[in-house]
Amino acid sequence: MNFASDNIVGASAPVLQAIVDANSGALPAYGNDEITKRIKARFAEIFEHEVSVFLVTTGTAANALALSSAVPPWGLCVCHQEAHVIDDECGAPEFFMHGAKLAGLPGVGGKLAAQDVSAYLRSLPKAVKQMPPKALSISQVTECGTVYSLDEIASLSAVCREHGLSLHMDGARFVNALVSLGCTPAEMTWKQGVDILSFGATKNGCLMAEAIVVFKPELAEALDYRAKRAGQIISKGRLIAAQLEGYFANDHWYDNARHANRMAKLLSEGLLGLPGVRMAWPTQANEVFPIVPKAVDQALKAAGLQYLHWTEASLPEGEAVGPDEALIRLVVSFATKEEEIRQALEIARSALSRQAAE
Structure with a gap:
C-alpha cells in the first residue's frame, strides 16, 4: 500500500482513452491544433472569465513560469516557508525569474495569514538595496493538507492590492480544494483576486498535464516566449490537451x-x-x-x-x-x-x- 503521494498512480481510464482518441492522424504541431484550441476555450467556460491558458507538462514548470511572469529579476516573491515553490522545486522559480528571490514566512498549517504578510511587507525598507516585493504565492491545497477559505484568499488579495503585488495560486490539488469548499473555480480564483493560477491535473488523474491560467492580461504577454525557452511548447501538444479533455468530460475531475x-x-x-x-x-x-x-x-x-x-x-x-x-x-x-x-x-x-x- 502506497500512501507516499497522489502522483504515484497512473492516469485514469477516461484520460488514457482521450489520448488514444487524439493519437490518430496528423494535426498541426506546437499547440496549433483544434484540440488545444477547444481546451483553452473550455478553461474560459470553467472559470467564467476570459483567460490566457498555457499548457505545460509539470507543476514545477507551471509554478516557475507563472512566477517569472509576475516577478522581475530584481523582485521578491513572498510565500509560506514550506511552500512547494521554495522547498521542493530545486530553485526553478528563482532560475526562471532570473535571480529574483523567494521569501518564506511562517504560518500554522501551511497557511499565510493576511496580517502577517502585511506586517512583513510593511517592515521591508524601501531603499534600492532591498528587492521590492512583486508577488505573493499561496498553495491551495497547502503543504499541510489545509485549505484556504474564500475569505482568507480575499484578505490576502486585499494585502496584495494595497502593496502592488500580484497573487499567484499554486493549485497542484486545485479540484480537491474546490470539493472541500463546495465552491466554483471562479469563486476560488479571480473573484477573490487571484491573478494567475498553476492549475494541477496530474495528481488527480492525468498522465502529465498542467496549465497556467492567467486572469490578469498583462501577466500573459511574455508567457509564450518563456514557455518556449523552457521547452514547454510541446510539438505533439494535442496529447497534452487531450488529457485535459478527458479529465473535464462528464465532470470526471470532480469525481476523482x-x-x-x-x-x-x-x-x-x-x-x-x-x-x-x-x-x-x-x-x-x-x-x-x-x-x-x-x-x-x-x-x-x-x-x-x-x-x-x-x-x-x-x-x-x-x-x-x-x-x-x-x-x-x-x-x-x-x-x-x-x-x-x-x-x-x-x-x-x-x-x-x-x-x-x-
Whole structure:
C-alpha cells in the first residue's frame, strides 16, 4: 500500500482513452491544433472569465513560469516557508525569474495569514538595496493538507492590492480544494483576486498535464516566449490537451477528487478512533497528517506501507510531537480503494493492541 503521494498512480481510464482518441492522424504541431484550441476555450467556460491558458507538462514548470511572469529579476516573491515553490522545486522559480528571490514566512498549517504578510511587507525598507516585493504565492491545497477559505484568499488579495503585488495560486490539488469548499473555480480564483493560477491535473488523474491560467492580461504577454525557452511548447501538444479533455468530460475531475477526499476522511476518522492518535492539522482534502505512537509508525512501516514523515514547523501553538510519537503524512488518490484504508487501520489497531498487552 502506497500512501507516499497522489502522483504515484497512473492516469485514469477516461484520460488514457482521450489520448488514444487524439493519437490518430496528423494535426498541426506546437499547440496549433483544434484540440488545444477547444481546451483553452473550455478553461474560459470553467472559470467564467476570459483567460490566457498555457499548457505545460509539470507543476514545477507551471509554478516557475507563472512566477517569472509576475516577478522581475530584481523582485521578491513572498510565500509560506514550506511552500512547494521554495522547498521542493530545486530553485526553478528563482532560475526562471532570473535571480529574483523567494521569501518564506511562517504560518500554522501551511497557511499565510493576511496580517502577517502585511506586517512583513510593511517592515521591508524601501531603499534600492532591498528587492521590492512583486508577488505573493499561496498553495491551495497547502503543504499541510489545509485549505484556504474564500475569505482568507480575499484578505490576502486585499494585502496584495494595497502593496502592488500580484497573487499567484499554486493549485497542484486545485479540484480537491474546490470539493472541500463546495465552491466554483471562479469563486476560488479571480473573484477573490487571484491573478494567475498553476492549475494541477496530474495528481488527480492525468498522465502529465498542467496549465497556467492567467486572469490578469498583462501577466500573459511574455508567457509564450518563456514557455518556449523552457521547452514547454510541446510539438505533439494535442496529447497534452487531450488529457485535459478527458479529465473535464462528464465532470470526471470532480469525481476523482470527491473520491480522494472521501478516502482521506475515512482514513482520518478511522485513525482518530484509535487511542493515542491525533491530527496535526484538520483533514480538509486528500492528505492526512496524524501524530501517532511510534508503535503505529513502526508497524505500518514493517507491513510495507509507504508514506512520509513530516516536519513540525507549522504545528499550532502548544502542539508538539513527543519522543514516543511520529508525525506522518498519508496521501490518498482517485485510485485509492476502501480496502486499502481498512487494511492500514487494522495494522495500526493491532499494533496498539499489542502495545497495550505488553
